[in-house]
Amino acid sequence: MKRRKFLMLISYLLIPVIVAMMGLSVLSKYVENDENFSMNQSQYFRTDNFVANYMHTLGSYANQLIYHNEEFPMAYDGEIQISYVDQEEFYYSNKIQNQYVLICYQNKALTNVELTTETNTIEKIKNYIATQENAKIVNILAGNTESNSDVISNKGLKYYDTFEYTYYTVSGKENVYHVYDEEDVFEESATNVSPAHQYVSTTIQDFTIYSSYQEALVYRTDLVTVREWMKKFEPLGNKIHLILPIGIVVLLLIGFYLILVIGRTKAEDEACLNDFDKIPYEILCFLAFFGFGVCILMLNIPKHTEEYINMAICAYCVAYIICAMLFHTTVKRIKAKMLIKSTLFYKCWMWFVKIVKKTICKLKNFWNQSTKSIELVKKLWLVVIGYVIVAVILLGIFQEFGFLLDLVLGLYLFHKIADRIRCFGKIESHLKEIYEGNNQVKLKPEDFTIEFQDTVKYINDISNGFENAIQEGIKSEHLKTELITNVSHDIKTPLTSIINYVDLLRKEEIQNDKANEYIDVLDNKSQRLKKLTEDLVEASKASSGNVKLNMEKINVAELIKQSIGEFEDKFNALNLAIITNIPEEEIYIQADSRYMYRIIENIFGNISKYALENSRVYIDIAKKGKKVQMDVKNISKEILNISADELMQRFVRGDKSRTTEGSGLGISISKSLVELQKGKLDLKIDGDLFKVELIFDILEN
Amino acid sequence: MYHVLVCDDDKEIVHAIEIYLSQEGYQVFKAYNGMEALKIVEENAIHLMILDIMMPKMDGIETLENVRKEKSIPVIMLSAKSEEEDKILGLNLGADDYVTKPFNPKELMARVNSSIRRYTKLKSMTEEETKNCYQTGNLVVDDNLKKVTVDEQEIKLTPTEYNILKFLIRNKGCVYSIEQIYKNVWNEECYGAENIIAVHIRHIREKIEINPKEPQYLKVIWGIGYKIEKI
Numbered sequence: 004m005k006r007r008k009f010l011m012l013i014s015y016l017l018i019p020v021i022v023a024m025m026g027l028s029v030l031s032k033y034v035e036n037d038e039n040f041s042m043n044q045s046q047y048f049r050t051d052n053f054v055a056n057y058m059h060t061l062g063s064y065a066n067q068l069i070y071h072n073e074e075f076p077m078a079y080d081g082e083i084q085i086s087y088v089d090q091e092e093f094y095y096s097n098k099i100q101n102q103y104v105l106i107c108y109q110n111k112a113l114t115n116v117e118l119t120t121e122t123n124t125i126e127k128i129k130n131y132i133a134t135q136e137n138a139k140i141v142n143i144l145a146g147n148t149e150s151n152s153d154v155i156s157n158k159g160l161k162y163y164d165t166f167e168y169t170y171y172t173v174s175g176k177e178n179v180y181h182v183y184d185e186e187d188v189f190e191e192s193a194t195n196v197s198p199a200h201q202y203v204s205t206t207i208q209d210f211t212i213y214s215s216y217q218e219a220l221v222y223r224t225d226l227v228t229v230r231e232w233m234k235k236f237e238p239l240g241n242k243i244h245l246i247l248p249i250g251i252v253v254l255l256l257i258g259f260y261l262i263l264v265i266g267r268t269k270a271e272d273e274a275c276l277n278d279f280d281k282i283p284y285e286i287l288c289f290l291a292f293f294g295f296g297v298c299i300l301m302l303n304i305p306k307h308t309e310e311y312i313n314m315a316i317c318a319y320c321v322a323y324i325i326c327a328m329l330f331h332t333t334v335k336r337i338k339a340k341m342l343i344k345s346t347l348f349y350k351c352w353m354w355f356v357k358i359v360k361k362t363i364c365k366l367k368n369f370w371n372q373s374t375k376s377i378e379l380v381k382k383l384w385l386v387v388i389g390y391v392i393v394a395v396i397l398l399g400i401f402q403e404f405g406f407l408l409d410l411v412l413g414l415y416l417f418h419k420i421a422d423r424i425r426c427f428g429k430i431e432s433h434l435k436e437i438y439e440g441n442n443q444v445k446l447k448p449e450d451f452t453i454e455f456q457d458t459v460k461y462i463n464d465i466s467n468g469f470e471n472a473i474q475e476g477i478k479s480e481h482l483k484t485e486l487i488t489n490v491s492h493d494i495k496t497p498l499t500s501i502i503n504y505v506d507l508l509r510k511e512e513i514q515n516d517k518a519n520e521y522i523d524v525l526d527n528k529s530q531r532l533k534k535l536t537e538d539l540v541e542a543s544k545a546s547s548g549n550v551k552l553n554m555e556k557i558n559v560a561e562l563i564k565q566s567i568g569e570f571e572d573k574f575n576a577l578n579l580a581i582i583t584n585i586p587e588e589e590i591y592i593q594a595d596s597r598y599m600y601r602i603i604e605n606i607f608g609n610i611s612k613y614a615l616e617n618s619r620v621y622i623d624i625a626k627k628g629k630k631v632q633m634d635v636k637n638i639s640k641e642i643l644n645i646s647a648d649e650l651m652q653r654f655v656r657g658d659k660s661r662t663t664e665g666s667g668l669g670i671s672i673s674k675s676l677v678e679l680q681k682g683k684l685d686l687k688i689d690g691d692l693f694k695v696e697l698i699f700d701i702l703e704n
Numbered sequence: 705m706y707h708v709l710v711c712d713d714d715k716e717i718v719h720a721i722e723i724y725l726s727q728e729g730y731q732v733f734k735a736y737n738g739m740e741a742l743k744i745v746e747e748n749a750i751h752l753m754i755l756d757i758m759m760p761k762m763d764g765i766e767t768l769e770n771v772r773k774e775k776s777i778p779v780i781m782l783s784a785k786s787e788e789e790d791k792i793l794g795l796n797l798g799a800d801d802y803v804t805k806p807f808n809p810k811e812l813m814a815r816v817n818s819s820i821r822r823y824t825k826l827k828s829m830t831e832e833e834t835k836n837c838y839q840t841g842n843l844v845v846d847d848n849l850k851k852v853t854v855d856e857q858e859i860k861l862t863p864t865e866y867n868i869l870k871f872l873i874r875n876k877g878c879v880y881s882i883e884q885i886y887k888n889v890w891n892e893e894c895y896g897a898e899n900i901i902a903v904h905i906r907h908i909r910e911k912i913e914i915n916p917k918e919p920q921y922l923k924v925i926w927g928i929g930y931k932i933e934k935i
Contacts, residue, residue, distance in 0.1 A: 495784035503724075540786070565882070568901065
């Protein structure tokens with residue numbers, strides 16, 4: 004981790020060094036090749052270039068005199084009005100020092116010689132100029148030059164004015180210079196002046212110019228210090244063929260390394276951003292540009308001073324640091340896929356999008372809320388009336404095409420209305436499901452239009468309420484079953500002792516009749532208690548569904564025959580005739596065989612307890628569509644002044660005195676067991692006729 | 705004299721069982737929790753255990769597991785829990801029988817006798833199944849002598865009952881419906897006389913079973929048929 008940071012730092016430090024080396028090597032080479040740089044002072048003052056520059060200065064003075072002279076302080080010499088212009092104003096890049104000029108044109112004159120009492124006439128100024136030390140005197144009268152300098156003498160200065168454009172021509176030894184402005188100097192052969200430059204409207208030739216200058220120019224440009232300094236790096240320039248390729252390769256390598264490494268921290272693939280990387284990217288760019296501006300400003304000092312080099316180095320460093328930071332954060336942001344996201348524009352855009360979305364949402368809600376309260380029928384009327392009006396208007400505006408629009412609009416509205424009608428359908432079918440006892444399925448509010456949201460909520464709440472009530476019921480039923488089971492276990496242990504000791508007592512062969520009778524009662528009642536506890540547990544389990552079913556394929560006829568076989572003796576004892584009506588065809592049902600026998604056992608047990616002696620018992624099995632019905636009919640020995648519904652409740656028995664054996668749970672247990680096996684048990688009482696109906700689904704194959 | 709260990713936390717029940725067992729001629733050892741029972745089993749030659757399930761300190765299930773690690777003596781579980789799952793759990797853990805409270809003393813004694821006989825005599829009997837002699841558990845049908853014995857006691861059956869039992873035990877483990885039994889025993893189609901078979905089978909059960917309502921040998925598969933259990 005630390006090594007990586009160190010390497011990165013080294014890379015960042017290496018880059019400016021390499022770039023500087025490359026730059027200096029190129030520049031020192033360039034400096035070496037610059038002809039003008041190596042040219043010395045005296046040489047320059049022999050060239051046409053100097054002439055052009057010198058003449059150009061004079062031309063500028065002339066221009067000034069003709070067009071702008073009234074701005075300057077004036078002196079009068081007879082008719083002639085003398086203007087003064089500050090010398091500095093005409094301090095051009097040729098840096099000709101101590102150049103004095105007096106230009107006369109008609110009754111105007113312009114000079115850069117300060118107007119004092121010593122120099123307030125043309126003659127005095129002429130003298131002043133002529134008496135300058137070391138001066139090369141130049142007199143230009145009407146475009147012809149006379150000078151004590153060979154270079155300048157016999158040169159022509161012509162001034163042209165095309166009204167949109169002024170320029171002057173200096174004809175030198177060999178060449179003609181067309182001077183448009185400071186920079187724009189065209190050189191042409193003297194013998195071949197291009198016709199374009201002869202297109203002039205006015206040629207003003209009647210200047211009288213007196214001028215002097217000193218050959219005091221040391222170097223032509225002010226980059227002297229820089230160039231001197233650059234010379235130190237000549238050895239680098241000599242190895243430019245090595246430095247450039249090696250530098251480029253090293254820079255590329257460092258660049259690749261940095262791109263790879265930047266932003267990698269602990270987690271390998273996660274680019275890690277710090278606070279700096281969260282500054283909006285545009286702001287950084289702007290700051291960077293500002294920084295570059297500062298650097299440029301730093302260089303805006305005279306170039307021939309020593310400070311300039313220091314400043315240049317400073318500016319270079321600052322600019323590099325800015326570049327490096329910008330590069331670093333840019334690479335990081337790209338790696339973290341944050342470059343666009345970190346821009347202010349993106350943030351603004353997202354903010355804008357958010358606002359727009361929010362507004363749309365609010366508007367939608369407002370629309371929904373305000374339309375929700377309107378009654379559906381009223382809404383329908385509004386829609387129909389609105390549609391008719393819009394349709395007529397559309398037809399009026401677009402004619403045939405309007406008809407098509409009407410059709411589309413109509414279909415759209417029809418679709419919207421159909422949606423609402425569909426909601427009614429959904430609600431109806433859902434209510435039917437709840438009615439049938441399926442509370443599991445809930446309505447989804449998103450399937451319904453805004454008008455039905457409340458209705459859907461109410462229906463779901465109601466169905467939840469039902470569901471909870473049912474769950475509560477099941478839970479409490481389970482608790483009850485558990486309680487009953489536990490209690491019955493606790494009863495059974497003492498009961499065991501009672502039964503055992505009653506039995507032991509009986510074996511004692513007591514000779515007392517009464518005692519024997521009491522023992523019989525004890526025996527009888529303890530057996531009854533045993534049966535009662537067992538039935539109680541079974542009933543509560545069956546009714547709460549706390550029973551494990553082992554479903555099998557069962558032959559109904561076989562079951563009935565087996566059961567009759569079991570009860571044959573008991574029926575015979577009462578002299579009951581069993582009349583069965585069992586179809587030839589074998590009928591199968593899906594049920595738990597043990598519990599099926601428990602059911603039949605209960606029914607037959609009841610017959611053996613309550614049926615009238617010497618009567619007949621009818622057992623019918625009949626196929627009814629996809630169901631099989633088993634009917635057991637018998638004649639009651641007692642009057643049945645009780646309803647079938649009452650009989651099916653727990654602890655209710657046909658004889659209200661409750662003297663006979665039985666717990667009163669038999670039918671209740673049977674009913675629960677039948678229902679657990681998806682069957683149906685019905686009791687029917689018609690006078691003395693007692694009928695049990697058992698209905699089960701037939702198992703196909 | 706066989707040694708029987710009775711283990712129940714209810715002292716009166718233990719006492720009552722002791723009386724019954726003594727009348728049958730067994731020597732009784734008494735324990736009131738699982739720990740005591742294990743100690744007695746270790747120290748004495750016990751031939752049969754009657755074990756309650758719900759007891760303090762160590763319950764019957766745990767005791768049974770510990771006993772079964774070393775001994776294969778018959779164990780009759782005794783419990784107030786009458787649910788099917790409890791019975792299956794007890795039997796799966798290696799109990800030989802399961803009696804629910806409150807129990808019929810006669811039935812308990814019959815089961816004790818049966819288990820003891822099976823435990824002590826089984827080995828000599830297993831290879832006795834020869835020609836025309838059929839056996840399952842302690843039920844033997846000897847077709848040569850036309851004799852049926854349960855726990856070595858002869859059972860008197862009518863010829864019809866004998867034929868039905870012989871047919872079922874010859875095909876022990878298979879379930880036969882009333883019609884199939886009729887056809888196989890009488891060799892003719894049955895018309896309406898099916899109830900007779902069911903009655904006969906109940907009679908057979910009453911004669912050979914300790915508790916006809918919870919048969920050990922001749923089982924009723926309600927709605928399907930009857931079978932002799934393969935033991």
